Amino acid sequence: MNGDGTVYARGLRKCYGDRVVLGSIDLDVKCGEIVCVIGPSGSGKSTLLRCIDGLEEADRGILRVNGEDLGFVETETAYRARNRKEVAMQRTRIGMVFQQFNLFPNMTARENVMAGPVLVKGVAKKTAALRADSLLADVGLSGHGDHYPWQLSGGQKQRVAIARALAMDPNVMLFDEPTSALDPERVGEVLAVMKGLAERGMTMLVATHEMGFAKEVADTVMFMDGGVVVEQGPPTEVLGNPKEPRTQKFLEKVL
Amino acid sequence: MDATDKPRLHRRGPLEYVAWAVCVLVAGGLAHTLVTNENYQWDVVGQYFTAPTILEGLRLTIVLTILAMLFGGILGMVVAVMRASTVRPVQLLASGYITFFRGTPVLVQLIFWFNIAALYPNIAVGIPFTGISQAVDVNALMSATTAAIIGLSLNEAAYLAEIIRGGFASVDKGQIEAADSLGMSARKKLFRVIIPQAMPTVVPATGNQMIGMFKETSLVSVLGVAELLQSTQLIYARTYQTIPLLIVACLWYLIMTLALSYPQSLIEKRYSLVKSRVSSEAAVDPVPLGGEAR
Secondary structure (H helix, E strand, C coil), X not given: CCCCCCEEEEEEEEEECCEEEEEEEEEEECCCCEEEXXXXXXXXXXXXXXXXXXXXXXXXXXXXECCEECCEEXXXXXXXXXXXXXXXXXXXXXXXXXXXXXXXXXXCHHHHHHHHHHHHCCCCHHHHHHHHHHHHHHCCCCCCCCCCHHHCCHHHHXXXXXXXXXXXXXXXXXXXXXXXXXXXXXXXXXXXXXXXXXXXCCEEEEECXXXXXXXXXXXXXXXXXXXXXXXXXXXXXXXXXXXXXXXXXXXXXXX | CCHHHCCCCCCCCHHHHHHHHHHHXXXXXXXXXXXXXXXXXXXXXXXXXXXXXXXXXXXHHHHHXXXXXXXXXXXXXXXXXXXXXXXXXXXXXXXXXXXXXXXXXXXXXXXXXXXXXXXXXXXXXXXXXCCCEEEEEHHHHCCHHHHHHHHHHHHHHHHHHHHHHHHHHHCCHHXXXXXXXXXXXXXXXXXXXXXXXXHHHHHHHHHHHHHHHHHHHHHHHHHCCXXXXXXXXXXXXXXXXXXXXXXXXXXXXXXXXXXXXXXXXXXXXXXXXXXXXXXXXXXXXXXXXXXXXX
């Protein structure tokens, strides 16, 4: 498995009809860097992460994840779509955690975590099950392997979802508002798992409204509004001493 | 009696009494005529109810239903997958199929298949550009029973395709995104994620289609296939005991649909439970009532 763990973008643009959702985004995420993307709803945070996971396609611009152009190959005049197998391979190296968990309801927690390795990588079921149990233990859910998603709380589901993404050994992890759908008292347990992951050197892009988490864990905070990056820098600067009036206004409201 | 134990009684509107009166009158009248009108010939009904010809017809009806549902189900699944394809021509082919088979009467389709030899008297089965080919006489191939199975299956496939498509549509979009983000192939996504989750919607509806199909098979009597209805017709053409024999057919249809309804209701109950669990997975955690969470 090749490493890398970087995300690089230049002039990434996307429109829905007339509405600009991403207006020329530049990104330089180093290996092991934790980037928290903050901003109001509809600012393009989710769309940016979804583009990086290949769930949505940018209209124009350069997007390299793990050092490779995502989903396309650059030629003289255009970006040509890669074949499905190559795209799938690229995606296995990017982990995505969704706001609504999106666990497979027809599978137990263990089977959810095993799904990627077994169905995509062809790992033997026994090996995958052992690995799944150890991943579930890592996120504090040992003994929950046989539970179906409907038997788990929101925080537990989200931790299973994190384990499911980690089972593919990704080099980059994307979190799309991972705690926004949780009861307030369940937020902490998910953030704790993410913090542990950050400490182990995983490259992470996190769209979030949890300013405390951003302040404590992020190397870089990006403030997005209207599809553009308004301000970015270390949390002490962006959160502690924002220069842009739009950032100041947003932080006044959420803090 | 202690006031805390007293049951709460509700008023009955006058309409309910009227409805009961009408119900009793209709039932009584019906029972009266069934017993007193000798033209029903209940003795003849009893005589033919388990006659070998009738039972043979019933057997064929059951076989036709099973085969039509089986082939229709397989083809319907294929059409539904094609219909959900992102490749435009594949999608158009599937919707063209559905439009045609749902837009024309089954009875006409059945007669059409029976007479297909008039359109294509011979078909050659062979390997293109090799000269190896074998001509098949369509007239000999297309017996009434074959035409019946083909006609019913092709028609049912169109309806089942729509049911399966509805099942696909009921699967949350996030499920497909989760599978995509793991890098799952289209085939794995379909068989491991989409189809298992579409089942709670598809299975009960398919059960209903099966009950419908059981009665629909009576249409193939026009082709002379000796299923249940045709078997009774064969007898009353000889004996002129039309009404009692039609009653025999009706009773069998009724018994069989009732027999199918019971497992159907069990299936519906089971799958509605699965569905509520599945949808509660997609839903956000319930916010606790009151403020104790803070």
